[in-house]
Amino acid sequence: MTLQVRQALTAATAQLGERVDAEVLLLHVLGKPRSWLFSHAGDVLDSDVKLAFDNLVERRSRGEPVAYLTGVCGFWSLLLEVTPATLIPRPETELLVELALARLPCDAACGVVDLGTGSGAIALAIASERPQAQVIAIDASAGALAVADGNARKNGIGNVSFRCGDWLSPLGDERVELIVSNPPYIESDDPHLGRGDLRFEPSTALVSGRDGLDDIRQIIDDARRHLQPPGWLLFEHGWQQGEAVRALLQNAGYAEVFTAQDLERRDRVSGGRWPAGCMRPGDPR
Ligand code: GLN
Numbered sequence: 001m002t003l004q005v006r007q008a009l010t011a012a013t014a015q016l017g018e019r020v021d022a023e024v025l026l027l028h029v030l031g032k033p034r035s036w037l038f039s040h041a042g043d044v045l046d047s048d049v050k051l052a053f054d055n056l057v058e059r060r061s062r063g064e065p066v067a068y069l070t071g072v073c074g075f076w077s078l079l080l081e082v083t084p085a086t087l088i089p090r091p092e093t094e095l096l097v098e099l100a101l102a103r104l105p106c107d108a109a110c111g112v113v114d115l116g117t118g119s120g121a122i123a124l125a126i127a128s129e130r131p132q133a134q135v136i137a138i139d140a141s142a143g144a145l146a147v148a149d150g151n152a153r154k155n156g157i158g159n160v161s162f163r164c165g166d167w168l169s170p171l172g173d174e175r176v177e178l179i180v181s182n183p184p185y186i187e188s189d190d191p192h193l194g195r196g197d198l199r200f201e202p203s204t205a206l207v208s209g210r211d212g213l214d215d216i217r218q219i220i221d222d223a224r225r226h227l228q229p230p231g232w233l234l235f236e237h238g239w240q241q242g243e244a245v246r247a248l249l250q251n252a253g254y255a256e257v258f259t260a261q262d263l264e265r266r267d268r269v270s271g272g273r274w275p276a277g278c279m280r281p282g283d284p285r
Contacts, residue, residue: 003050006041012057021066025056028070065197076125080151085143087205088197089121092262093182096236096269097125099260100180103232104130111176113138113226115167115219116183118205120148120160126180127152127160135160138170141204167215168222175228182236183215184208212238216245220252227274230255234271242267 005026012022027034029052045053056069067073067088073080075089076097082088100122104110109132114123117137127135137160139145145162152160163170168179186206192198198206208215216237223233233254237245242259249257254272262268 002044004041005037005043005045008045008050008053009041012053015057015061021060022057024066025060025069026053029053029056063196063199065200067197068200073119075119075121076128078121078124078128078151078155080119080121080124081147081154082119083143083147084200085141085202086119086147087182087201089119092264092268093122093236094125095260095262096180096182096234097122097129099234099269099271100126100178100232101129103178103234104133106130108132109134110178111174111228112136112178112180113168113171113176115179115181116140116205116215117148117162118144118182120151120162122180122182123148123160124151124155124157127157128155131159133159136163136171136174136176137161138163138165138167140164140166141202144202144205167218168226171226173225175226175231177228177231179219179223179227179231179233180235181219183219185212185216185237185241187212211244212241213244213248216241217248220245220248220254224252224274229275230273232271232273234269236269237267239266239268242270245270 009022013019016022029049065088067082068084071081073082073089076094112126112133112135114137117123117139120137123135123137137148142164145164149162184206185208188207188210246257246259249272253276254274255276257272259267259270
């Protein structure tokens with residue numbers, strides 16, 4: 001039986017409840033841009049294309065994220081490879097990039113660290129906008145770093161280096177002007193972990209202890225030993241964690257502590273500057 005593109009899309013949309021997912025998956029199998037659909041809706045699908053498309057639609061209907069099925073995701077101005085070793089970059093994380101760029105010189109060298117880089121999204125977006133910055137992208141997962149390294153090559157970005165290790169430990173005694181991170185921040189018993197894309201993403205990139213703040217606490221503490229004074233620490237967090245993370249930053253001695261809201265007007269990124277005006281005895285240098 002022959003099947004036209006439009007018929008295949010109608011059937012897949014009925015199965016998935018989402019036309020855009022059906023289109024993205026079919027175009028991925030065909031290797032065509034979206035504009036192709038306008039003039040080819042009556043084309044007959046080859047049987048091997050139909051088979052591959054059916055397979056992806058079936059996997060999507062069982063919940064696998066579209067980005068893992070196609071292996072790519074757009075972030076900032078970049079097209080990134082993503083695999084189940086990496087979190088899928090979220091649009092709201094672009095806020096973190098904007099806030100970082102606002103604090104970096106346009107035409108001078110500076111050092112930046114991205115902690116838990118995953119696919120490299122944040123590090124590569126910053127590096128692409130600030131060619132004179134040297135960006136160090138750190139992740140505890142060698143699998144994620146391989147993906148991030150490949151993304152740097154594919155996007156022709158040469159000012160990012162990659163290091164494997166736990167948070168700031170690969171830095172030794174180096175200091176930089178800016179540390180950014182989208183760390184795990186979901187509470188370990190959050191019911192959302194059993195729904196949607198989160199079920200398929202690496203839990204090490206999502207979950208951080210009972211209150212979701214274990215990794216943020218560590219980053220706030222340790223960043224003080226790696227910021228070139230007065231350097232900025234900026235990180236993403238959950239929309240109900242703004243007040244708690246501002247208190248953590250203030251208690252750790254950061255100045256200019258703030259929270260910024262995403263497009264849905266939810267607390268999403270907080271940060272502060274180290275050190276505050278005067279150093280106190282016992283503060284790490
Ligand atoms: N923003 C993601 C979500 O809740 C979580 C990402 C993270 O833990 N860093 O879907």
